[in-house]
Amino acid sequence: MEAVNAGEHLEVRAVEPDDQLAWLRASRRTFLHPKTVTPEHVEHRRTAWAGQRLTGAFDGDRVVGTYRSWDWPLPVPGGPGHELLTDHVSSVTVAPTHRRRGLLTRMITADLRAAKDRGVPMAHLVAGEAPIYGRYGFGPAVSGQTLEVRLPAPLAHLPAGAQDVRVELVEDADLRAEAPGLFAAVAVSRPGAVRRPERYWDEVLGLAPAPGEDGTDLRPALLARDATGAAVGVARYRTREKWEGMRHDTTLEVSDLFAATPAAQAALWQHLVSLDIVDRLRVTERPLDDPLPHLLADPRRALAGEGSDHFWARLLDVPAALAARGWLGPPGACVLEVHDALGLAGGRWRLEVADGRASVEASTATAGVACDLGALSAAYLGETPLVALAAAGRVRGEPASVARLSAQLAWQPTTWPTHTGF
Template sequence: MSGQQGQVEVRAVSEGERLAWLRSVARTFLDPAVITEEGLRHRSPSWEGHRLTGAFDGDRVVGTYRSWDAPLPVPGGAGHGVLADHVSAVTVAPTHRRRGLLTRMITADLRAARERGVPLAYLVAGEAPIYGRFGFGAAVGTQSLQVRAPAPLQHVPAGAEDVVVELVEDADLRPEAPALHASVAAGSPGAVARTQRWWDVALGLDPAPGEDTKQRRTALLARDAAGAAVGVARYRAQEQWAGMRHDSTVEVTDLFAATPAAQAALWQHLVSMDVVDTVRLTDRPLDDPLPELLHDRRRALPAEASDQFWARLLDVPAALAARGWLGPPGACVLEVHDALGLAGGRWRLELAGGRVEASATADEPDVTCDVGALSAAYLGQTPLVALAAAGRVRGEAPAVAQLSAQLAWQPTTWPSHTGF
């Protein structure tokens, strides 16, 4: 991408400009860490195949943008996915805001993705109001749960008694956790893949320069009756005592499992540990089953909830055809408005056998919405009827309700953070 606006040029970042680019990212995100050449060398392998863009005011980097193409699971289960334009490291220096630099970077990237045949863009929004302007919609939510421990389980899925939970070190997960995570994520719409590099860094096998490796997480590895790995949890403890009484917290930062039984076995261990008073769980799905497993569901209460991943459709027919559909068979005419002119149009949607066919039509629309609203509903978590109640979707109530039911998907996305 290149272009001029006054003295600011937007273009690809050269090899020799990467350090200045990364320092600009850190400054704008208020990261206090000192970015060194060694730190850049450690980070650079994670950018293999990525597109790094910078806004340059002379030789100063005043804006940053990174994107890369990678598969993204969509509703329909394993085997259903699209190639998505993943977007990250989006910054504009405080000295150069309101000059259209973000607009130049993001619109050029989205248009290039559309031209490559990529049907979807995907990101984590640091500032929610920004990305709606470019057609993104909040598609995946996350919550934190706070559990008063001990919290006995009452409703345990069948097979949980056959799961064995092992206490291990982070590094012990390396041989089996990546494949298990990939398998679980493949059936979770919107779950971002973890690269082999991600695992090496996250598990402390290749720590960043200056990282305190003494503060490693503890891990749990669940195995089924045949000895296969079926679940992983990673956590860190904050031990605190006063007057010979403990007030300790365990923060679970990562938990995934191949089966409900394995997940329940991991929970059973975490909420019943000795000298632990609070278990805090981050990045959990909004419909996490933990409260329903407990004898007293009020021992696991939401501490906070927010959107996490935002989606942006770039090719509506291709994206709709790629996903599976659970709703009732039926047809409707859908009209989508797109201010950027990338994905707007009018299509007749015919749903049958869990698949949809979208064909261009001039018929009057049954449902009309902006591309951000359809993008928010695309992964199956955000109900179209809720967007209609907010005035973002228009149409007769039965038509909107039918399309909303068709777009819905269970289970919802497991929004585990991935070093996006």
């Protein structure tokens, strides 16, 4: 990325190896990271950075803004085989002393234009502040929920085959051989489930801890196996223990849970809600269609806590993105007009859906449905209903056309807000 001067000292440019320590310190300082960043932290990160683009905003020799992106596949609606190459954006910061001077706009617009030039159809990120990214065409496309279960909470409903699943109590390190492949097999069917690189597993399972972390903490985990002995489910958790007057007040925090079958998922939940001297279970970033409340004899024992957006998406090539995903709902066609304030992905197309596929061709006909790019990006992964965006005034058109397109964009299963570990 070429350096672009803005004033006497400010410039935005690619980060060189000698800049990386200052860049990492600036990024973590703005995110309020409490620990000292050392050269060892940079060495630990360089393996990941080798395939990524690091950009910095510099005021003289000081790093006052950071930005990182890399190309990475993302599952989209349609099931296995439906994947979209995306520009994955992260580490976006501007120092408090240098805000409102256009640094973020310069970093993000340059990156999005470069991604479009490479033929990447979509960008996505986790938004630390929700109001920031809408003006760049992003929309919240993947949400998650927090569930808190008051224990005891016996299960009353089990899918077929759950009784044949064997759950083993193991430690984190014992998952290394089987968890990555199982996660990959599960994630391909869930829109928005970001693939995890190999280094993620080494770090999170304590096999290659970051500097300052010795990896010796024992973390309990569960491994579910089917009748053949094949791994079909994984859960990782920790406990927050508190005792007063010999009475326990313990919270079990589930940090990860995924399974290849409903039976395996139910078996894992059954084990977790049955642990002794545990008073509540808390799990964050669960998909909106998580079956846990429906398994319980008393669904009110599982209280839905704070929900939140997780990933924000931004289409860069509307025809390519729409053609890459699968489609549900009734067959039919409409002329779709999309407005992009950055001028990267707007246009008008005739969109026809039939037999689970879409054809997209440029059109000059009058639009039946019109929206801003952020609205279409929010609806793209199938979670956000287009009709809800229409009720908010972000989608316009004939009510029947909007309703049909909304039904066509919807997808089951819903999105999955996974941890990425980059």
